[in-house]
Amino acid sequence: MAKQTIEITVNGDRYEVAIDPWRSLAEVLREDLRLTGTKIGCNQGDCGACTVLINGRSVSSCLTLAVEAHQREVTTIEGLAKSPQELHPIQEAFVEKGAVQCGFCTGGMIMSAKQLLDKNPQPTETEIRQGLSGNLCRCTGYNKIVEAIGDAARRLAPAGEGK
């Protein structure tokens, strides 16, 4: 099959890449754009480590064909912080609350949290747990992650940033 050229904007940067049309967005992000913060834990949409946002909506990038992102805006974990000096409040909360252990699920977990807080800025604990139900973590038992997201919601509330 012939390669297809797609234009995608990732974290504000515009790329034009020629790819086999059957390749997943996760593969193209990792292998062609060298944005390796997006992880592949199962390649079947079960674990959530590959979660990214397309036009603000979270997807499993391992189940998304890269061609589906043509002319769309993709945000990956590398694009969340305002600057290398200033982390996004969700990232800050993950660091400070001990929500990170091995770190392999962390990027996807934070992207799911971003989607959750964008839609529901003041979630209850139950809503946070629902929002994370597509992201597996084997290290933390989730409690510190849930705590970090609650904390991030509070950090985001007064300034109303991160929308």
Added chain:
Amino acid sequence: MKNPAIIGASIPRLDARQKVTGQALYTDDLTLPGMLFGAILRSPVPHARIKRIDVSKAKALAGVKDVVTGADTPQVKFGNWRLVPDSQDELPLAVDKVRFIGDEVAAVAALDKETALRACSLIEVEYEELPGYFSVEDSTQEGAALIHAESEGNVSLARKIKYGDLEAGFAQADYVREDTFRVHAVSHAYLEPCSSLAAPDEGGRVTLWTSTQVPYIVQCLLASTLGLPENHVRVIKLNTGGGFGGKMELRKWEFCAAFMAVRTGRPVKFTLRRADELASGRRRHGMPIRSKVGFSKDGLLMAKDFDVLLDGGAYNSMGPTATFLCGNFGAMLYRYPAYRYLGRHVYTNKPPAGAMRGFGAPQALFAAETQMNMAAHDLGIDPIDLRLLNAMETGDEIPEVATISSCGFKESLVKVRQMSGWDVKRQEKKPGHGIGVGCYSFISGGVFNWFNTKYNFASAEVRVFEDGTAHLLTMATDIGQGSDTVLRQILAAELGIGVDKIRLTASDTAVTPKADLGTWGSRVTLMAGNAVVQAAKKIKEMLIPVVFGHFDLNQIHDIAFENDRVFSKARPDKGFSFGECVYKALKGRRGEPLTAFGAYTPRNKGLVSPAFSFGAQVAEVEVDEQTGLIQVHKMYTAHDCGVPINKMAVEGQLEGSIHMGLGYALMEDFVMKDGRTLNTTFLDYKIATAQDMPPSQSVEIDTYEPEGPFGAKEAGEGLVSPTAPAIAEGVFHATGYRCLDLPITPPKVLQGLGRLKG
């Protein structure tokens, strides 16, 4: 000397910022120029002779750069138990025989992943099938074919422990019971699939980046299987996305990557798929456990007879260690005047079981703790009271095996009883609700040198600089548990400088000091921590004379290292900043850098471990008697981990343990048919999600472990054990159904209650 700002503080881990921004590198994130992609052909049959392998079609495929089978390799057997060469039963690629579905038969390196996988499918292998054995009962039956020619009765290893007068103990007991428990295999399910990248280096040397818990063991075994000097092999661990025991051996793709990198002159990378991990990866040992225990009528333990068959799968892997430890854990927690253990490691035609969080303890303690709860019920004694009557204490000895140098077990029991509201909830029972207890003890690293290392068990090198910073080099291996942070806290506390002043280089066998046996058995904080302390003390000895000389201090002065300063304790004004002190020492040494080496090897510490942790856990559960569904409402834990170095990291380990223990108790299980694993996705192999996890309340019992750095010992691995027996007792308390075979599933509950026919 304890600095509360550092030791016991909840310092966010120092690698977290890299991880939350996606900058932290894991092995599969690496790409090197000219890199090839590897794929492995695995056996589709559980037990067979290989009659013929034809790789010609695979080799002819465009883009394929190398294809190897066992015949191409040096055929050197390997295994972690180097001390017992006969136990080393694996070859890098199968020769003559395959022993489980998934046994590695051939490997391909190609220009891209798809071509490598296609080439694998073009390799023709002709098998002559042999009888397959899928349970320990089948493979040990008389006349069973041998899975390994050398292992009589398919038992690869037996371990016996015996002390006290067993017969007399049972004869004098007023209450004796014997039960058989069955525990199952479960997956480590680390989120990062295994990945290894090898690159050829000058002079026939090779560098391997790999997702591992044991860089030094991989270096040694890779060198021996390749036929290279150890120093020709450099192993580097980047970030590792969890291990839990599943990444603590030389793996066959590590060999294939290095072997083919040397053959092709190009870097070769292998990354496993989740289906590979679940279908053929290592797992926790399933076991039938027969336990006979005797009590006096007052509830005092008299004797215990513990008999275990470990379902080892096709190879020894870390089974020998699990066989040893199972027997030790069977005798922990309580004072047994007489104890006998027989553990046998049995081969079957299934994926090999290996080390997994708890290393024999989750199995042994499910049996031991459930039996304790059953005895309490029969004797009419509260389960916590029965435990308090028999609990180990500081100074207790297990003859010829171990001495308990610190023990907060009784305090843990008392605390967990109080915080969970045990007495009220046990007595004022609500229908369908129950509360149960389970306990654990665990090791702080192993004493027994099964790897036969020539080096110290743990080592550290510390360098200090005139700008007030330090550099810590260690082979200790952070796989997510946080040792990169904890070891820097220990160094910071010892030198009196901030953790942010310390650069760390870890887990690079060509750079970090020889050696460290890696991350397993909760050895790192105690062993590598002690090595760091020793190196730091040597650095301090280099700095102390500078202060004495410069300030002409009276001989009786003592020197403090605090807040980035080195000074007289009695006259704090007499001292320097840490950096200035290093500068002056460096001048005095005419430029010779200040570098010190520290090491730790446990000596005269029995056969098991230099230190043991203890704890008690209570589970509050609700069982729906219509559906059999079990909900865990809350977990309470009181545990003795010595002095926690990093409180937040300890809590994180505890909560992660509950996650794994809950999965073991309720939902995780391999579905197997004729040696084939049927649930090979996370959709079918269930691990708990955020919605499944109960809230957890925990308390650390204040103890000080004399053998540990700053009083620390194991935290977080042993905690995986009490959860299943606590939940099982909660289910019994709620319903009267007693589960002796994990996992506790709704159909079992309904069958147990007579609501469903078996």
